[in-house]
Amino acid sequence: GAGVSQSPSNKVTEKGKDVELRCDPISGHTALYWYRQRLGQGLEFLIYFQGNSAPDKSGLPSDRFSAERTGESVSTLTIQRTQQEDSAVYLCASSPDRVVNIQYFGAGTRLSVL
């Protein structure tokens, strides 16, 4: 596709439910990143995939968060047993070059946990 695509654009869920957020990176981009942005705050790194290497999961805030990526395509971020503190915009970015990793961002998924 022309850009990074994320779905859904908005998600409202009840506390305790599981949610899945999807990211379709730009075709050919080997690197994929997930970030969280709470209202009025900066971006918080969550996880990074680079080709077939083991992902860098150092930013995941708890074991309720997990992410998968199929090859160099789609990625899914899963949040289990959601809490109100998980409410945020979840941004996905992809990058074509591991030397100068300019990131191209999707529009994000706005998650609201009631």
Add this chain to the structure above:
Amino acid sequence: GQNIDQPTEMTATEGAIVQINCTYQTSGFNGLFWYQQHAGEAPTFLSYNVLDGLEEKGRFSSFLSRSKGYSYLLLKELQMKDSASYLCVVTGGGNKLTFGTGTQLKVEL
């Protein structure tokens, strides 16, 4: 670890010049980016510096001093549409990016 400091907010006048500073402390350094983020939108890439000096791109310029752990973004001929958050981003080891909390720039008439 990595730490990035930039002012929380700035105000400037349309047509003027504004400089947004960023200082960083990192365990590794592979480059510094500036991104622009309008309210409710995704960040978009503005500039990249890996060597010391000034990179100019139209109305926007970015400067880097690695020895001082310092960068600035210079915006000339400000326009109302430049009102946005400007994010200073450092690439450390392993290609992981660390984002500053951003400087909210408000351009006034």
